[in-house]
Amino acid sequence: MSKTLAAQTVSRRQFVITVAAGSAAAAALSLAAPSAVFATEDAKTLDEAIKHVVGDKELMDGASVITLELPQIAENGNTVPLGISIDSPMTEADHVTSVHLFAAGNPRPDVASFNFSPSNGYAEAATRMRLAKTQDIIAIAEMSDGKAYMTRAEVKVTIGGCGG
Amino acid sequence: MAQPKPRVRVPKKADKGEVIEIKTLISHPMESGQRKDRKTGELIPRKIINKFACVYNGNEVFSADLHPAISANPYFSFFVKVEESGEFEFTWVDDDGSVYSQVSKITVS
Incomplete structure (x- = not known):
């Protein structure tokens, strides 16, 4: 009740002005928000991160080589389980040397790099990562013959894991 | 902050040529450097296992370079093909230069 009384004491003209200004600000925010989102999703940052680890190497489609084990929906972005396995015999002559992981929509796309050796037996590893929001996870596997494969998978995140 | 405590699971025995799974975990906040202190509004400096x-x-046989996107209490699992008895030494390097390590023995027959 007291709320409606307070509203009545504000003149009609003032009320209209305040509401208009408020909605204009809200509109400006909603316009600004997507561009801010795009800034973090900037392909350049992801490209830079990828370039930093693999240089100008040609990246072949790795959908049949790399398996990413990820939840389709992650309820908590603070700990998202992630498993990778790569189809490789892991011998001295033919093995995976390293796997680089990126989260395209995180403020910093770098996640981790795993360095394998032939004595691993299987080219498999698992960890847990933070995801700020729904986004693509990118994995790049570098082989001992110099080839590099890339694949990606999407994870839907309910609660982001980068807040504070 | 409590001293990070490493935990490692390595089988005690294995057959020669067997591929064993190793699981490791270390208690560590993995402060990303992007969070702000709720009271002062200042950024909390980054402190992670890198x-x-x-x-x-x-x-x-295995190593990992880590970034702030790795969750607190970083966990890893991976495989190693064992040919002889011996020791596994695990090391974690902190941003402040501290090194935490743990040794596990395995008997291969």
Whole structure:
């Protein structure tokens, strides 16, 4: 009740002005928000991160080589389980040397790099990562013959894991 | 902050040529450097484990370079093909230069 009384004491003209200004600000925010989102999703940052680890190497489609084990929906972005396995015999002559992981929509796309050796037996590893929001996870596997494969998978995140 | 405590699971025995699974975990906040202190509004400085390595009888068999996107209490699992008895040494390198390590023995027959 007291709320409606307070509203009545504000003149009609003032009320209209305040509401208009408020909605204009809200509109400006909603316009600004997507561009801010795009800034973090900037392909350049992801490209830079990828370039930093693999240089100008040609990246072949790795959908049949790399398996990413990820939840389709992650309820908590603070700990998202992630498993990778790569189809490789892991011998001295033919093995995976390293796997680089990126989260395209995180403020910093770098996640981790795993360095394998032939004595691993299987080219498999698992960890847990933070995801700020729904986004693509990118994995790049570098082989001992110099080839590099890339694949990606999407994870839907309910609660982001980068807040504070 | 409590001293980070490493925890490692390595089988005690294995057959020669067997591929064993190793699981490791270390208690560490992995402060990303992007969070703000709720009271002062200042950024909390980054403090993470930036490198993990597993050395088997003197040879590095697995290592990882980590970034702030790795969750608190970083966990890893990976595989190693064991040919001889010996020691696994695990090391975690902190941003402040501290090194935490743990040694596990394995008997291979």
